[in-house]
Amino acid sequence: MSGCALLGATLLIGTVFALSFDSFEKLAQRHFMELSKSASDEVHSLLEPAGPILQECLALADQGDLPVDDPEKLGPRLAARLRSQKNLAWLSYSDDATGRFVGARRATDGAIVINRSNPKEDGGRPREWLVSLDGSQKELDASALKAYDPRAQTWYQRACAQPGVFWTRPFTFHEGARGITAAAAYKKRGEASPRGVFTADFFLDDLARFLEGVVDKRSAYAFLLERDGTEIVTARSQAREVSGPLIKAAVLELKQGPIRATAGAPSFRKISQGAEAYYASFDSIPVSANVEWVFVLIVPWQELSGANASHMNWTTAAWWCALALGLSSTLWGFWSLRKSRLQLEAAGFSTTFNEKLAGQLPADPRSPAPAAETHGNIPVVEVPAALLARAQDLRADKVLSPAPRVSSGERIHPALAGIPLLARIGQGAMGSVYWAYHPRLKTEVAVKVLSYILAEQEPEWVQRFYREAQVAAMVKSPHLVGVYDVNEDNGLYYLVMEYVRGRNAGEYARALVAEGQGALNEREALELTIAATTGLAAAHAGSVVHRDIKPDNILIPFLPGSDTIDQKRAKLADLGLARIEHHRVSLTDTRFTMGTVGYMSPEQALSFKEAGKPADVFSMGATLYDLLSGAPPFLGTSPFGVMTKTVEKPHEPIRNKRPEISVATAELLDKCLEKNYEDRYQSADELLAALTRCLERLDRGMQ
Numbered sequence: 001m002s003g004c005a006l007l008g009a010t011l012l013i014g015t016v017f018a019l020s021f022d023s024f025e026k027l028a029q030r031h032f033m034e035l036s037k038s039a040s041d042e043v044h045s046l047l048e049p050a051g052p053i054l055q056e057c058l059a060l061a062d063q064g065d066l067p068v069d070d071p072e073k074l075g076p077r078l079a080a081r082l083r084s085q086k087n088l089a090w091l092s093y094s095d096d097a098t099g100r101f102v103g104a105r106r107a108t109d110g111a112i113v114i115n116r117s118n119p120k121e122d123g124g125r126p127r128e129w130l131v132s133l134d135g136s137q138k139e140l141d142a143s144a145l146k147a148y149d150p151r152a153q154t155w156y157q158r159a160c161a162q163p164g165v166f167w168t169r170p171f172t173f174h175e176g177a178r179g180i181t182a183a184a185a186y187k188k189r190g191e192a193s194p195r196g197v198f199t200a201d202f203f204l205d206d207l208a209r210f211l212e213g214v215v216d217k218r219s220a221y222a223f224l225l226e227r228d229g230t231e232i233v234t235a236r237s238q239a240r241e242v243s244g245p246l247i248k249a250a251v252l253e254l255k256q257g258p259i260r261a262t263a264g265a266p267s268f269r270k271i272s273q274g275a276e277a278y279y280a281s282f283d284s285i286p287v288s289a290n291v292e293w294v295f296v297l298i299v300p301w302q303e304l305s306g307a308n309a310s311h312m313n314w315t316t317a318a319w320w321c322a323l324a325l326g327l328s329s330t331l332w333g334f335w336s337l338r339k340s341r342l343q344l345e346a347a348g349f350s351t352t353f354n355e356k357l358a359g360q361l362p363a364d365p366r367s368p369a370p371a372a373e374t375h376g377n378i379p380v381v382e383v384p385a386a387l388l389a390r391a392q393d394l395r396a397d398k399v400l401s402p403a404p405r406v407s408s409g410e411r412i413h414p415a416l417a418g419i420p421l422l423a424r425i426g427q428g429a430m431g432s433v434y435w436a437y438h439p440r441l442k443t444e445v446a447v448k449v450l451s452y453i454l455a456e457q458e459p460e461w462v463q464r465f466y467r468e469a470q471v472a473a474m475v476k477s478p479h480l481v482g483v484y485d486v487n488e489d490n491g492l493y494y495l496v497m498e499y500v501r502g503r504n505a506g507e508y509a510r511a512l513v514a515e516g517q518g519a520l521n522e523r524e525a526l527e528l529t530i531a532a533t534t535g536l537a538a539a540h541a542g543s544v545v546h547r548d549i550k551p552d553n554i555l556i557p558f559l560p561g562s563d564t565i566d567q568k569r570a571k572l573a574d575l576g577l578a579r580i581e582h583h584r585v586s587l588t589d590t591r592f593t594m595g596t597v598g599y600m601s602p603e604q605a606l607s608f609k610e611a612g613k614p615a616d617v618f619s620m621g622a623t624l625y626d627l628l629s630g631a632p633p634f635l636g637t638s639p640f641g642v643m644t645k646t647v648e649k650p651h652e653p654i655r656n657k658r659p660e661i662s663v664a665t666a667e668l669l670d671k672c673l674e675k676n677y678e679d680r681y682q683s684a685d686e687l688l689a690a691l692t693r694c695l696e697r698l699d700r701g702m703q
Contacts, residue, residue, distance in 0.1 A: 036297050043295045044285060047285060054182050056640065059637055059638060060637075061198070063637065068196065082106060088202060090199070091103065093186075094151070095196045098119070099151050100118045103116075111131075113131065119149045123147055127142050158183070159185050159199075162185055208235065221299075222234075222295070225295075267283070269282070278299065280297065378406060379406050381415070381420050383408040394423070402490050403492055416494045420436060420439075431448060444501075452492055466493075477537075480571060480573075505627060520627045520628065522661055523695070526698065529623065531568055532620065536684040537683070540683050546572070547611055547619075549616055555570065555571045597634075598646075600618075602675050603677055613683045615677065617684065625654060629658060633651035671690075
């Protein structure tokens with residue numbers, strides 16, 4: 001038996017030593033790949049919002065939505081666009097012929113300032129105006145500002161030489177507006193030379209903090225490069241000085257080889273500089289349609305492997321010795337086993353020994369039975385089998401990665417407060433919504449989960465999350481989606497809501513259009529809107545303003561036991577942007593435009609804090625218009641263009657699109673969509689009464 005024990009021990013030792021031969025190297029490589037991939041993904045996400053801004057400005061100017069020839073109108077338009085983007089610090093337009101400059105910048109307190117100058121007027125000294133949320137302007141003292149001609153700037157000249165968007169190196173254009181500056185030349189149709197240049201500055205505080213955190217932990221060096229090797233954003237470790245020749249070697253690697261080894265993954269290289277060895281990764285970052293940056297991460301090999309460079313050769317030699325020792329021990333074990341077997345056979349125990357070795361004799365009753373395969377210490381939660389049959393595997397869901405796990409049946413599910421999440425049913429910018437089973441209430445529920453990244457970066461969203469639950473608890477109606485609980489579990493903030501088995505109105509309308517049936521008929525659209533407005537009336541009765549009414553926020557339940565929708569039981573959902581009217585309480589930041597373009601009222605587009613009950617009436621009217629026509633009343637190629645049309649241009653009458661719609665319903669829509677809120681229905685109660693009259697007239701066959 002000693003031979004068996006020796007064999008097992010030597011096999012284990014031999015295997016360990018055999019696998020240890022380059023295991024440190026492979027582990028270091030794997031760890032670096034994971035580190036580099038996560039860092040690249042984060043850089044992608046932080047830069048993603050920046051790309052479309054300039055191209056949107058160019059498209060708007062080309063369509064005439066940005067009046068580049070009228071500085072009186074261009075300044076407020078740029079200010080409105082700037083206010084809607086958190087990380088945007090500056091927007092400007094510079095005229096190539098005269099050097100005229102019009103810009104909007106964000107002050108340190110979040111206010112928006114319009115700046116204008118012209119080299120041919122008043123010595124080119126700028127003038128500035130402070131812009132309020134309602135669009136009013138107050139001129140500021142700009143006597144201390146120096147003359148400025150953008151045409152003399154390198155970024156301006158380089159932008160004019162490019163056929164499309166061009167991203168310049170970072171520089172400080174105005175104090176507090178540090179980041180990446182983008183420049184795009186603008187040409188009129190049919191003209192060869194550019195008329196001017198649009199510029200935009202982006203705050204990169206989040207990116208800089210992230211890169212600093214990466215390099216400080218690993219004595220690394222991280223930077224963004226233009227394709228020509230020009231550095232854009234740089235983060236260096238304070239613990240280790242990365243040599244200049246090493247940086248040049250990395251740039252040379254970048255220029256000589258392809259950026260990506262495989263699609264969707266950074267290209268990994270190993271770079272040596274004297275006695276030092278480094279890992280480097282190169283990842284292409286698409287910034288716009290014709291511009292790419294490169295994210296480079298360099299980490300010393302020793303920081304990943306734990307080895308010292310001067311001992312690397314000795315370590316390798318030790319691995320070879322360990323491997324030889326393991327093989328020798330294994331051979332010794334086999335020899336000892338053979339010797340033990342010969343001794344047993346000589347003693348007459350060969351049959352017994354062979355049978356025991358083969359497992360043919362019953363096991364010793366004193367030995368414990370082998371443990372059954374279990375899910376370890378994961379709690380078990382009872383979920384009906386019918387629900388488990390429709391469940392998804394959410395263990396790889398990134399939003400739920402910090403969530404605890406529970407076991408039900410043969411599967412493991414992420415869970416919050418013991419509520420197993422079974423499937424994802426919706427996803428948005430702030431998180432995801434999941435179908436779940438509440439084991440204590442014995443019912444299906446919907447759980448909205450706030451992105452943990454958003455919760456860490458924007459704490460006010462956590463407050464807004466709790467606010468949504470508090471507002472929902474204030475108003476009760478069978479036509480409002482109920483909220484059961486709001487809490488936090490393992491760093492994830494979640495909202496437990498009523499689960500509505502059915503479809504949302506936007507999804508239903510789009511499905512009809514896709515099937516060639518057109519939009520909803522008038523009766524169906526009116527019944528659905530009446531149900532949603534009933535819920536809105538309950539909210540208004542509690543002085544709660546919704547501020548985000550749209551087809552996707554109206555849920556239509558199925559009839560019991562079928563897949564047929566019941567529009568008369570529709571429910572209004574998502575009070576995430578709601579506020580209490582008389583308290584003027586809102587968790588949305590004054591720098592952002594909140595709501596959904598195409599459905600929000602003109603006053604909400606200009607100043608969402610002032611949006612009251614008539615703004616909800618406008619949004620409900622826009623929703624009814626969409627259900628009847630297949631599109632909202634205001635359309636455009638960009639959010640800014642849609643907002644501009646909402647504020648300035650009339651909607652197309654519904655009967656132009658669908659002549660069969662009754663006159664009463666068309667007049668109701670016209671009243672809901674009035675630009676001046678005083679000309680609309682003043683509350684959901686008034687709108688509900690008008691909708692009911694339209695349906696009654698339709699029942700009587702009246703127009």
